[in-house]
Amino acid sequence: MVSSEQGLRKRPTPARRTEGERRRRHALADHAAGHVPGEGPVPARVAKVDRFRVVVYLCAAANSDIAGPREECLAYAGSFGWQIVDVVEDRVGLLPPEGREGLARAVELVEERKAGAVLTPWRSMISTIAQEYDEVARSVEKAGGFLHVMGADRPRPHTPC
Numbered sequence: 373m374v375s376s377e378q379g380l381r382k383r384p385t386p387a388r389r390t391e392g393e394r395r396r397r398h399a400l401a402d403h404a405a406g407h408v409p410g411e412g413p414v415p416a417r418v419a420k421v422d423r424f425r426v427v428v429y430l431c432a433a434a435n436s437d438i439a440g441p442r443e444e445c446l447a448y449a450g451s452f453g454w455q456i457v458d459v460v461e462d463r464v465g466l467l468p469p470e471g472r473e474g475l476a477r478a479v480e481l482v483e484e485r486k487a488g489a490v491l492t493p494w495r496s497m498i499s500t501i502a503q504e505y506d507e508v509a510r511s512v513e514k515a516g517g518f519l520h521v522m523g524a525d526r527p528r529p530h531t532p533c
Contacts, residue, residue, distance in 0.1 A: 424489070425455045425456075426449055426455070427458045428449070428456060429462075431461070431497045432461075432465070441494075460474040479508075482512055488517050490512050491520045492522065
């Protein structure tokens with residue numbers, strides 16, 4: 373049996389839609405684009421949707437190198453399409469969160485609606501004490517945003533199912 377390439381090519385079938393079906397499809401497309409029928413013409417230009425904005429917060433001792441965690445946070449935010457508003461660093465070590473100027477600045481950026489979240493690489497950069505961490509998370513939420521921890525502080529062993 374021989375087949376020819378010409379026999380395998382099929383032409384698209386012509387659309388046989390009634391006028392009612394065309395109107396219905398047009399109305400569905402308009403609705404999906406945000407246009408409400410009867411409210412004037414379809415907008416010629418669609419409004420731009422801004423990217424989600426975050427502030428990166430890093431905290432470490434004065435002599436430690438945090439270039440790696442900073443780059444990881446920037447790459448992580450980029451993978452979600454988030455816009456980095458600012459990178460705030462505290463070099464105070466283990467001070468409680470309420471004594472850190474950088475953390476206060478990060479929360480302030482959320483209050484000012486310049487950022488929607490505070491992104492940090494590890495939970496321990498906020499606090500190793502659960503109660504202090506929860507207080508910071510609540511303060512960011514009261515400001516109108518959320519606290520996002522990029523990863524776990526230490527790798528956990530994988531347990532197979």
